[in-house]
Amino acid sequence: MLREPVTSIRFGRLLLTGAAGGLGRVLRERLARYCDVLRLSDVAPLGEAAAGEELMPAALQDSAAVRALLEGVDAVIHLGGVSTEQRWEPILQANIVGTYNLYEAARLAGVKRVVFASSNHVCGFYKQSEVIGTDTPPRPDGLYGLSKAFGEDVAQLYFDRYGIESALVRIGSSFPEPRDRRMLASWLSYDDLERLVMAVLTTPALGCSVIYGISDNKTRWYDNGGAAHIGYRPQDSSEPFRAAVEARQPRLDLGDPTTIYQGGAFVRTGPFTQD
Numbered sequence: 723m724l725r726e727p728v729t730s731i732r733f734g735r736l737l738l739t740g741a742a743g744g745l746g747r748v749l750r751e752r753l754a755r756y757c758d759v760l761r762l763s764d765v766a767p768l769g770e771a772a773a774g775e776e777l778m779p780a781a782l783q784d785s786a787a788v789r790a791l792l793e794g795v796d797a798v799i800h801l802g803g804v805s806t807e808q809r810w811e812p813i814l815q816a817n818i819v820g821t822y823n824l825y826e827a828a829r830l831a832g833v834k835r836v837v838f839a840s841s842n843h844v845c846g847f848y849k850q851s852e853v854i855g856t857d858t859p860p861r862p863d864g865l866y867g868l869s870k871a872f873g874e875d876v877a878q879l880y881f882d883r884y885g886i887e888s889a890l891v892r893i894g895s896s897f898p899e900p901r902d903r904r905m906l907a908s909w910l911s912y913d914d915l916e917r918l919v920m921a922v923l924t925t926p927a928l929g930c931s932v933i934y935g936i937s938d939n940k941t942r943w944y945d946n947g948g949a950a951h952i953g954y955r956p957q958d959s960s961e962p963f964r965a966a967v968e969a970r971q972p973r974l975d976l977g978d979p980t981t982i983y984q985g986g987a988f989v990r991t992g993p994f995t996q997d
């Protein structure tokens with residue numbers, strides 16, 4: 723059951739990449755309410771087009787296909803890409819080449835606003851004892867985080883040179899509910915994800931701004947004070963899930979890097995070789 727729309731503002735055509743993925747499927751039904759046409763893209767199957775949907779399968783590393791994707795859209799929600807720690811080659815193609823292709827296609831098509839799905843793993847080697855802000859420099863916890871840091875730099879370049887505005891949304895953990903103790907700090911509810919995306923799309927002056935994609939959690943490692951101009955007000959919290967999460971995970975190894983660092987298990991996932 724969807725809540726009431728969070729804004730009455732409507733767009734002509736929005737592009738959602740990564741539309742077949744976990745968050746893509748969540749936003750697919752929610753974004754349809756805010757635009758006349760929702761263009762959906764992915765390399766994975768997208769199913770049937772519903773009313774108001776336009777399906778355009780594309781691999782992000784295919785620059786010609788990505789150019790076609792950006793034509794005639796008002797704004798982009800860029801979720802597509804590798805979302806876990808993996809071998810370098812798929813990360814290179816989807817997140818490095820793909821993100822460059824997306825911004826270059828936006829420039830050529832005159833698209834002026836991008837919601838870029840960055841990640842908390844851009845900063846995964848900050849400690850869980852630290853609260854980091856929107857001007858905190860990257861400290862990636864692996865190749866995936868490194869590729870998202872590259873994406874943030876591409877966005878900054880295309881803002882400085884061409885005025886394309888971006889929100890660099892360092893998403894925490896966006897799932898139906900927090901699964902472990904770490905996610906009590908990093909959780910982002912699906913309703914808050916929608917609020918965040920629509921705040922980014924509708925704020926008059928976005929600039930090129932880092933914002934952490936988290937709900938209003940009691941335990942917090944991220945300070946969104948530097949992104950107040952976006953007007954994102956989370957309304958959910960991980961707190962109602964705390965008792966169940968702590969019952970499942972009553973003890974933590976305090977010397978374990980996955981407990982020490984914000985990136986959790988990603989800080990020691992891999993390396994994956996190229997074979």
Ligand SMILES: NC(=O)c1ccc[n+]([C@@H]2O[C@H](COP(=O)([O-])OP(=O)(O)OC[C@H]3O[C@@H](n4cnc5c(N)ncnc54)[C@H](O)[C@@H]3O)[C@@H](O)[C@H]2O)c1
Nearest residue numbers: 740742743744745765781782802803805816839893895896
């Ligand atoms: N879910 C989270 O909690 C979370 C946290 C941090 C960041 N993010 C970021 O948000 C975005 C969406 O996350 P998700 O959980 O839905 O991930 P997901 O892996 O479920 O979805 C990503 C989608 O991108 C597509 N894709 C992969 N490589 C591609 C390529 N080369 N060309 C075209 N499409 C390609 C996949 O087919 C997939 O459908 C990702 O960019 C991810 O890195 C998500």
